[in-house]
Amino acid sequence: MPIPVRLRVNDTERHHDIEPRTLLVHYLRDHLGLTGTHVGCETGICGACTVLVDGKAVKSCTMFAVQADGSAVTTIEGVANGHLHPVQQGFWDCHGLQCGYCTPGMIMASIHLLAQNPKPTRDEVAEGLRGNLCRCTGYSHILDAVAQASGQPIRSEVARG
Amino acid sequence: MADKYVGKALKRIEDPRLIKGIGTYVDDIRLPGLLHAAILRSPHAHARITRVKTDAAKAIPGVVGVFTGADVNASCGSVPCAAAIPDLKAPTHTVLAGDRVYFVGHAVAVAVATDPYIARDAVDAIDVDYEPLPAVTDAEAAAKSGSPLTHPSLGTNVAYTQSTAGGTAIDEAFRRADRVIKHRLYHQRLTPMPIEPRGVVASFNQGEGTLTLYSSTQIPHLIRTLLPGMINVPENKMRIVAPEVGGGFGAKLNVYIEEALVAHLAMRLRAPVKWIESRRENAAATIHGRDQIGDYEIAVRNDGTILGIKSRTIADLGAYNQLLTPAIPTLTGLVLTGCYRIPAVKIDIVGVYTNKMATDAYRGAGRPEATYLIERLMDVVANELNLDRLELRLKHFPAPTDFPFSQSCGLTYDSGNYQAALAKAKELAGWDQLMKERTAARAAGRLFGIGVSTYVEICAMGPSAAMPAGGWEWGCVRMEISGKVTVITGVSPHGQGEETTFAQIAADRLGVPIEDVVVLHGDTNVAHYGRDTYGSRGTAVGGTAIVMSIDKIITKAKALAAHLLETTADHVEFANGVFKSPGVTNREIPWVELAGAAYVAKSLPPGFEPGLEASSFFEPSNFTFPFGTHICCVEVDRDTGQVKITKYVAVDDCGPQINPLLVEGQVQGGIAHSIGQVLFEQTIYDSEGQLLTGEFMDYAMPRAVDIPDYVLGHTVTPSPVNPLGVKGVGEAGTIGATPAIANAVLDALSTLGVTHLDLPMTPQRVWQAIKTKAPAGATV
Secondary structure, three states: OOEEEEEEEOOEEEEEEEOOOOEHHHHHHHHOOOOOOOOOOOOOOOOOOEEEEOOEEEEOOOOEHHHHOOOEEEOHHHOOOOOOOHHHHHHHHOOOOOOOOOHHHHHHHHHHHHHHOOOOOHHHHHHHOOOOOOOOOOOHHHHHHHHHHOOOOOHHHHHEO | OOOOOOOOOOOOOOHHHHHOOOOOEHHHOOOOOOEEEEEEEOOOOOEEEEEEEOHHHHOOOOEEEEEEHHHHHHHHOEOOOOOOOOOOOOOOOEOOOOOEEOOOOOEEEEEEEOOHHHHHHHHHHOEEEEEEOOOOOOHHHHOOOOOOOOOHHHOOOEEEEEEEEEEOOHHHHHHOOOEEEEEEEEEEEEOOOOOOOOEEEEEEEOOOOEEEEEEOOOOHHHHHHHOHHHHOOOHHHEEEEOOEOOOOOOOOOOOOHHHHHHHHHHHHHOOOEEEEOOHHHHHHHOOEEEEEEEEEEEEEOOOOOEEEEEEEEEEEEEOOOOOOHHHHHHHHHHOOOOOOOOOEEEEEEEEEEOOOOOEOOOOOOOHHHHHHHHHHHHHHHHHHHOOOHHHHHHHHOOOHHHOOEEOOOOOEEOOOOHHHHHHHHHHHHOHHHHHHHHHHHHHOOOEEEEEEEEEEOOEOOOOHHHOOOOOOEEEEEEEOOOOOEEEEEOOOOOOOOHHHHHHHHHHHHHOOOHHHEEEEOOEOOOOOOOOOOOOOOHHHHHHHHHHHHHHHHHHHHHHHHHHHOOOOHHHOEEEOOEEEEOOOEEEEEEHHHHHHHHHHOOOOOOOOOOOOEEEEEEOOOOOEOOEEEEEEEEEEOOOOOOEEEEEEEEEEEOOOOOOHHHHHHHHHHHHHHHHHHHHOOOOOEOOOOOEOOOOOOOOOOOOHHHOOOEEEEEOOOOOOOOOOOOOOOOOHHHHHHHHHHHHHHHHHHHHHOOOOOOOOOOHHHHHHHHHHHOOOOOOO
16 A cells, blocks of 8 residues: 655655555666665665665665655765765765665765765775675775875875885 | 777776775665565485475565575576596586485575565475485595595596696606605685675566576676576576676686576576575575695706606595586696696696585686696705705796797696796895895794795687687777767676776877777676686786777777878878878868768778778687786784785786786786685584685685785786786786795795695694694794
């Protein structure tokens, strides 16, 4: 039995009648067409589905859309306002992505991390991204990307032999 | 030709769409009337299916159909294996199970519905009665007579045996030995785990009789070659599209049941059908890697001279042969001698069926197994004979002047300077200082280890004679009428970045701004032919087809320029995108003018075909053989068994680097796979064939916190095999790093007398080893 859900997604009011079992990630992808949020594991481990719900990083594959009723949701499609977000720019400049599948979740988790801690150490970034898996990059360039986005030096450049 | 772009660490052209979340992966494809498929899979490793009831599933509103093997197998052929193994005993691999299931995850039935949630409801409502049968889970036991059988119809679990010898006489080598050192190594089963699971969307145009198949695959062209034989749609009515592909690592180098099944369903139901793999399905029913047990004997002189190696490998193939399953262990044999001059080899391989998912090519495919074993053995020999491990390696390196170097397994290494890579790595690591640190750490009672691996691997796959389905690559370059350049490649990148590297190559060679170049791939209607992406072949083989096409275009353009400049082609000079003929005329013709003339075709030389497009097939004369040295330092926590990597130096030689930033990314990503393999990862089936590592929760992959700071360096030894001189780098990290890390852990534990640990060296396993060796109550 569909029930109403009302969210503010990327600064736009949205309301639909949906099956209560609809996961937030599927609501975003299938009802709103925001396919930048990816599903990697359906168990909240990989973080490819990370979005911001009221400013907090949330795994949207383990949250029902109705649980987010009344909330403001930001997806990867909503972070660039005319120009790339500094975290997006960091991922681009530092080669922080290869296949790109984990990237939207990585970027959303990094944005949340920098909101909490604007100048994190490299270890703090690594710790903060514990909930996001990447199988391509080996993470080092991702840590560079977040360092750049926070206005700090990039490690890899120093270490190139 | 000025290198304005090649060699520069440019950021990637493909990235903006990916960082904005507007790239299109298979699951992002929306088609009108799209139906959704979900697959019911066996919970048993081996069982007889006595009954399948689908009535309840079919009755669910929204369910369009529920099908079993009896419904679809006759229309879907059997899953192909392209490996040419003589006398291979192989079961027929239908898309859905027949009256038996042979592994956990074996597809039994498929439900199709208007909504993916309803399709899963339908799968839950299918009722199957299974009669469990004995499961075969231990490959070594399975190879012995009297074992229960994976496929009773084959009468044996042994799929094939292969025995080869190379170099000088092996028996003579062992007779001349002062000592024979024996060692057993287990290369554990791994799950590739790309973050994007597999997925397929099929759409059939009834009027044209054409099938379009979108698949999260590394090999759209090989699927177009192989799928027609399964579902009876001709190749020229089949379009395969690999859109954005979210990682592969070999897991998507395959033709899977779902590609035939979903295509069949779309034709049968006259509607497009989508199937997206769940993570559990990915862990259970997408190929696994490695899983080889090896017994090795190495014949040595007391001065360390290695005379020969005998290798006996038992390879766990799983229940079925996927595309290359039985060929992978044979790749191990090809580089068994690593980067060393070892005169005699004997290689025995036994491929064994078990009630598990098939093993197949996972990042490195055979070469990580070989490198791990030879690099472990070099340390074992050095330790047994009390020799310096670097000296032992140097003693057996061919000299740089020995290339091309014919090794004993039958390959000819194209070019190399192993000494230079080792020297560079030592320098970057501060070797002498490291050794002092180790001495000081050990004096303080700390478990500090240094590991080294010097590796060589096989890339640029490969010469067609050595490949199951052709090893050439196709490419096409078109100078458009506007002066823009379209490059089309038959390789199918899925993260490697060839939209950027091929644009760099084309922009430099054509003398155009890189912004004017577009690289297309992954759609067989656009890239008509190709052999796709695997075996670190993209740039070395695919890039060369692009270079050949560019050369043809420039030659053709010179003929037109000569006509327009009123001279002959040998008086035309081409540089920086401009054609001129100094001494004949001051007139200069840029591409945009020349391309316009070529397509408008008002004034062409006699016999000149309009247009500026060329395509090429490049057939490589040999593989390429990148190499390098990795040095790893670890510290082991005595109380917890936790291994911490404190320093990691990698020097890789992949020839000239088109884009150093991307090379760095490939190396770092590859090393991370090795960190996983050495310290955490293992695909585990229990004794009844239940898969215990069916989720990310149970299959521990490295996270950002597990990654050390890298020091990366390189040497440059061009390959003579292709005009770019490039060798390939996609798998180097994974090949070089596993033994370096493993050797470091064992070096750390050597002070306790630990001489061997199997992978993965988990805290539990390391702690057990420490506990066993260190007397109770002993402190730092």
